[in-house]
Structures are given as C-alpha cells and as structure tokens.
Amino acid sequence: MKKWLKFSFSTLLIAILMFSLAACNNDTTKTKKLEKVRLAEVTRSIFYAPEYVALEKGFFKAEGLDVKLTTTFGGDKTMTALLSGGTDIALVGSETSIYVYTQGTDDPVINFAQLTQTDGTFLVSREKIDNFSWDMLKGKTFLGQRKGGMPQMVGEFVLKKHGIDPHKDLNLIQNIDFANISSAFASGTGDFVQLFEPTASIFEKEGKGHIIASFGTESGHVPYTTFMAKQSYMKEHNATVERFTRAIYKAQQWVKTHSTEEIAKAVQPYFQDTDFEIIKMVVDRYKNQGSFATDPILDEEEWNNLQNIMKEAGELPKQVDYKTLVNTSVAEKIIQK
Structure with a gap:
C-alpha cells in the first residue's frame, strides 16, 4: 500500500511538473505569436x-x-x-x-x-470676452498655425465662414514654429491664438488666455x-x-x-x-x-x-x-x- 502511495505521489508530481512546463511553453508560444x-x-x-x-x-x-x-x-x-x-x-x-x-x-x-x-484646436483670447463674436478679430493680431497644415487650413476656413479675410482683415502671423506658438502668445505676441489641447486649458487655468470658440465645432466633420x-x-x-x-x-x-x-x-x-x-x-x-x-x-x-x-x-x-x-x-x- 505504501509503495502504491509513493508511486501515486511521484506520478502526481511529474504530472504537475509537466503541466507547468506545458503552460510555460504555451505562454511563450503566445508571446512569439x-x-x-x-x-x-x-x-x-x-x-x-x-x-x-x-x-x-x-x-x-x-x-x-x-x-x-x-x-x-x-x-x-x-x-x-x-x-x-x-x-x-x-x-x-x-x-x-x-x-x-x-x-x-x-x-x-x-x-x-x-x-x-x-478639428482639435480652439480660439484663445488674451482678454476675457463674455459675449464673443467673430468680427471681434478684425484689426487684431492672430497667431495662426503652420501654413499648409490642417489646423491652419481649418482656421482660415472658419474665419472666411464668418466673413473675415484672414490676409486682409487681421494681422495674421504664420511664421512661428508649431512648438513655439504657445510660448510666443504667453510672452505677449498676439491678441488671439489658435491652440491645441491641453495647452488651451492650461492657459485658461493659469490665466494666460481664455477659450472662446472651437474650430472643431465651427468646421464640421x-x-x-x-x-x-x-x-x-x-x-x-x-x-x-x-x-x-x-x-x-x-x-x-x-x-x-x-x-x-x-x-x-x-x-x-x-x-x-x-x-x-x-x-x-x-x-x-x-x-x-x-x-x-x-x-x-x-x-x-x-x-x-x-x-x-x-x-x-x-x-x-x-x-x-x-x-x-x-x-x-x-x-x-x-x-x-
């Protein structure tokens, strides 16, 4: 009886070991796949x-x-x-x-x-505006996005939609590198700026600007x-x-x-x-x-x-x-x- 128990216990240990190895191999196979x-x-x-x-x-x-x-x-x-x-x-x-x-x-x-x-950009103003209308941009300095990119094209599309010629009705700045647009605005350049998130919300939280419109909402799908x-x-x-x-x-x-x-x-x-x-x-x-x-x-x-x-x-x-x-x-x- 003791020999049988010893044999059974040994067999069980071997079975457990083989199962564990198989499981490891399966995991390895899954990783390889x-x-x-x-x-x-x-x-x-x-x-x-x-x-x-x-x-x-x-x-x-x-x-x-x-x-x-x-x-x-x-x-x-x-x-x-x-x-x-x-x-x-x-x-x-x-x-x-x-x-x-x-x-x-x-x-x-x-x-x-x-x-x-x-579009994923927002119009941010330097000053807080309670009753915003797009014609408020006329005659102002607007920091736009890089020429030829979707943000810039959508920005101009929305401005024209509201009767604003971006090249005649405002001072449009487009020669600032994408990575430096936000810092340029923060340092005092421009009255309005087109910004992505989370920069727009960070500016609003820090009092550096105010989100007043969404280019995404204005331009459609x-x-x-x-x-x-x-x-x-x-x-x-x-x-x-x-x-x-x-x-x-x-x-x-x-x-x-x-x-x-x-x-x-x-x-x-x-x-x-x-x-x-x-x-x-x-x-x-x-x-x-x-x-x-x-x-x-x-x-x-x-x-x-x-x-x-x-x-x-x-x-x-x-x-x-x-x-x-x-x-x-x-x-x-x-x-x-």
Whole structure:
C-alpha cells in the first residue's frame, strides 16, 4: 500500500511538473505569436485618446499585435517615416496622403481607419470676452498655425465662414514654429491664438488666455487624423490591418460608452507631466463636441469637406477621388461582424 502511495505521489508530481512546463511553453508560444507593428503618430495629444486606450486596455494584444508607438512630431516627418519604411502605419492628417499622391507615386498612402472627426484646436483670447463674436478679430493680431497644415487650413476656413479675410482683415502671423506658438502668445505676441489641447486649458487655468470658440465645432466633420499605410503594405498585410482596425474600433466603442474620468485614467500614463484635472477637462471637451470618431469609417462627405477646406485655403493641388486614397472595406467588414 505504501509503495502504491509513493508511486501515486511521484506520478502526481511529474504530472504537475509537466503541466507547468506545458503552460510555460504555451505562454511563450503566445508571446512569439504577437506580430510587431510599428506605429508613428504625428504628435502626442489627448485628442488621440482612443489610440492610447487601445494600447492601455490591451486591445491590440488581444488581436495578436505588439504595437510599438513612436511620436514623430510633424506631418512631414511622419509621412517620411511611412514612405521610407521607417514605420508600418501612421496616424496623421488625411491631407498628407493627398500631397503625396499629387506629387506622383506608384505606391500611394491609403487612409483605412479614422480616429478623429473634427478639428482639435480652439480660439484663445488674451482678454476675457463674455459675449464673443467673430468680427471681434478684425484689426487684431492672430497667431495662426503652420501654413499648409490642417489646423491652419481649418482656421482660415472658419474665419472666411464668418466673413473675415484672414490676409486682409487681421494681422495674421504664420511664421512661428508649431512648438513655439504657445510660448510666443504667453510672452505677449498676439491678441488671439489658435491652440491645441491641453495647452488651451492650461492657459485658461493659469490665466494666460481664455477659450472662446472651437474650430472643431465651427468646421464640421473632417478626417482630421486617420491611420494610413502604403498600398503595398495593405495588400501584403491585409490580416494585420484588419486586426489593427478591430482593436481601434473596440477602443472607439470603449471611449463612447465610458465616462470622462475613466477615459482620463486610461490615457494618463501617456501624459504623466499633465495634471489629471486638466486631462479630464480636455477629454470632456473633445468628447462633448464629438471629436472622437465612434467607428473607423471615413465617409465620402468628410473627404469632400476636407478637400473643400484645402481648396478654400489654396492648398489643394488637385481634386482626388474618394476611392483613390480611402479604403473602408476593412472597417466596414469589422463593424458588420
């Protein structure tokens, strides 16, 4: 009887050991199966909250992807990284895909998943204004964004919409580098400035300026920032693009159904130098004005609105058909499922 017990106990130990080794091997296999995807974002912004949610909540990993995020700081640098093979997927303004295409290419950049659907900038005044009207900008100094970029084009589009010629009715400054616009305003340059968050809210909290209007609300829906890849990558890695888009869609739906505080907590690790209350304020502002797209489909109306804005700013090289640079087949397939 003792021999049988000894044998049974030994057998049990061996079985446990074998099970543990198998479990470890399975974990290793799972890790090995994660496919690396290089993702470059044009800047680090709370505006891109669903992207960080997809990373932080493990939606990419659940799809078998190991997404490595880098911030390239600028549309030109982001597109260069994509075209040169330095990244697989880029998050950048859709206007960049038009610029590349019209310059001539055998491998165009394709927009396959939309992340934000409005402009993300706000009009900030130096003095507090209780009853703001756009004609108050006439004759004033306005610090705009870089010429040719979406913020600048949307800014001019909105000004013209309100009967203001940005080049005649005000003193327009556009020669200050993006990174230095806020500091220029803080040091006393300009009466009004066009700023992204969280800078706009930080300025308001510190008494350096006052948010008086939203360019996103004024300009309507546009494919402001989208995920894009070269056509060749889309063909060769169709399954990867599908899994990537599915993770983004999950994140978009998560952002749609969760509170401002929950979203702010999810993205906080990516903004460790920003006060949590400011993060909440910014998320709330973008969420309430519908800046976060709730699905990855870039529709034709948005595409046409984008080109109208570019044309109005004198920056559209030529009209590009929606189907030439936009592929919604992957996004539509995911949503239908």
